[in-house]
Amino acid sequence: MEYKPHQYQDYATGRIIDTEYIALLLEMGLGKTVSTLTAIDQLLNDYFDTSRVLVIAPLRVADDTWAREVTKWDHLQHLRISKVLGSAVARRKALKADADIYVINRENVEWLVGELGTSWDFDTVVIDEISSFKNPQSKRFKALRRVRPMINRVIGLTGTPAPNSLMDLWAPMYLLDQGQRLGNTITSYRDRYFTPGKRDGHVVYNWNQKKESEERIYEAIGDIAVSMKAEDWLELPERIDRVVLVKLSASAKALYDQLEEDLLLPYADADVVANTAAVLSMKLLQMASGAVYDEDRGVKLIHDAKLDALEDIIEAAQGKPVMVFYNFKHSLSRIQERFPQTRILRKGKDGNQDIAEWNGDQIPLLLLHPKSAGHGLNLQDSSCQTVVWYDQIWSLEEDQQSNARVHRQGQTRRIVVLRLVAEGTMDEEAVSALERKAAGQDALMDAVKARIDKVASA
Template sequence: MEYKPHKYQEYATQRILDTPYIALLLEMGLGKTVSTLTAIDLLLNDYFEANRVLVIAPLRVAEDTWPREIEKWDHLRHLRISKVLGSAAQRRKALKADADIYVINRENVEWLVSEYGSKWPFDTVVIDELSSFKNHQSKRFRALRRVRPMIKRVIGLTGTPAPNGLIDLWPQIYLLDQGERLGKTVTGYRDRYFVPAERDGHIVYKWKQKKEAEQRIYEAISDIAVSMKAEDWLELPPRVDRTVSVRLSDQARALYKKLERDLLLPFADADVVANTAAALSNKLLQMASGAVYDEDRGVKLIHDAKLDALEDIIEAANGKPVMVFYNFKHSFDRIMQRFPQARTLRKGKDGNEDIRAWNNDEIPILLLHPKSAGHGLNLQESSCQTVVWFDQIWSLEEDQQANARVHRQGQTRRIVVMRLVAEGTIDEDAVAALERKATGQEALMQAVKARIARLNENGGE
């Protein structure tokens, strides 16, 4: 296919060429992979400023997206790519291959660094989904930090650089500029831009931004960060978000309320901290979807109301493919039992075949988990117009990334995103948090505390 770049893609490519280390904070669907590959080709073959290029990406993106983009565009087909995936022996063989670009999944970064030590051979490194290096204590961050002085060019790609707040930015920017802009240490970064919000002695559980911290941070990194929003550049067809209220039967509602009360009452007079809130909200969301794991990992069924609602939606789609996101294994099992024609994406080459089949309307119902389908998958070529969230989640990043699998560049149809929300359950809190653009831990903690407070007001009834 002939590559006819948008103006913003030309700009992004030029910024990569002009800037030794850069973050492209491009929203999903803006074609950051082809923009980056175009720059890499120029650096390798025109400017001679790159010799060996490493791409670090989520596993499925490493396996499928980068090779597929090279095959797709005429001007890139001469590039040779080696997939450093699989067993240690397979990875070592791939590293010895004569290639222009070596692509590895982020879980094996630590292995790669230990494999080469001080003989690190890659002068250019692309970090696809830079936000996956947001934890300064993670092994992958520490490993890449060790070899960062040996890398001439770093290109960081992400659409969601700070999904849980600006506290996440320091490790990502450090891998670009080695601490020039936001400080050499995470402690210095926190002291400069944040104050403790919740602490226990010397341990700080939560940080709060200082006044004008956001503006100062963005000013500090503005010369090495390019931020673009899809709505500013692409004329995408409209996306309609709908909340589908699912009414539980009296029996199911009573069972949900009983289980909710039994779950929450032990905490009525105790502090609910982050790990407790996460466990409690997880159980409540399971119950809202119709089943819950018991202490022995058995499944306790509560209702089929969401399955019935999903059946109505699939029928209304009139034969067009429907994409369904689930968050719990028992939800997946129950959906498959009700709709045996449904499929999910397999791993490796089988998964590539599944993507092809979906984009050719050969799969009527595609079940996806937001964590495994969140980055880099191009699923917009099918005639699917209906996306259903069977289970509700707290993560804004996962929600945005997942919905962008179909609502992205190349989509020509209106997309309807439907969220199945069980009335009177924690589903309502999760969806409200996403609508407020609140994310993750803080939102779920407040929701759990509110439900405990309600139980106290009702005397445990």
């Protein structure tokens, strides 16, 4: 695909090249990965300022996103990526591979530092979701801190630099500038910008910001932090659609393929049977989401891949409300079991109370069925910016009406609609069908609009 960067993406790429250590604070949906890869490519092959690049990321991002972005864009396809993942043997082999970029999950940073020691040879390090290094007592932070003096360039990426409070800024910023701006220790940072709050003896449970500390902190890091909000760069209200591809395990995919081919999954108590094309389609969508109904309406568990992906999304939202659409009851129950903070929209007066609490940011995770999220439901006043389709559906009307609950008149924030799509399954067919339907509808509307304009000007 040809890369046609937005103005803000060109700006972000330029700042990475011009700044030896930088925090790129881009909200979800602004394309921070491709902007960073474009800068890395130029540093490697145009400026010759970088020779060996390490990317540290959440596991699923490390395993999929960076490599996928390289293959997606024409100007990046020459870059070679080695995934330092899996067993210690596999990781060591990946480190020896001839590549431009080495990608490792953040849980293995301590291992990597111990493995290389003083032979550390990564001159550029990208920390994807650098806010996950916010705890200065964590092993990952301490390990990276030890090798930080041997790194020439550090690029920190996140949309939420201070997920809980400004206290969370110190450790990530230290990994960038080694304490030049916010102090060499968390203690000095606290003393400068905070006062003790609740305490029990000598133990302080929370810290309160001093007057004007926020402005002073942002001023201190302003030269190495690029903060971009979607509302500053995109027409509002903007809706950004993303497909989050979910990989199934070999065993789960084998069960899926068996039902697709044989129309039958035998079990000791009750079989899973698909005796018509319509039933097969629905059963395959169920399996793509992780479970399937048998002949007795019992639930057969297949995988947890989408639950894991949803957990990553909720973590990335860093406390902001998340709206999730489900289509199957077993998806509802499994999500509720994994995430106890979940709420569903009730009916009548109770439902009105739920709407008020959602719009007041009192519900962190709201589950909705597409058929219950139709016309007249106003949910746009919360700070929710993430809508997740856990199950995929065929109805364009239900899809559009559901998304319009938050992406509608009065919305001031951009909305990111994420579709969890199991690779190689009926999920992909459902999403493609919606896209075709939407394209057809858009073409019709454009034609009608052109005809109206022509008549009006006659």
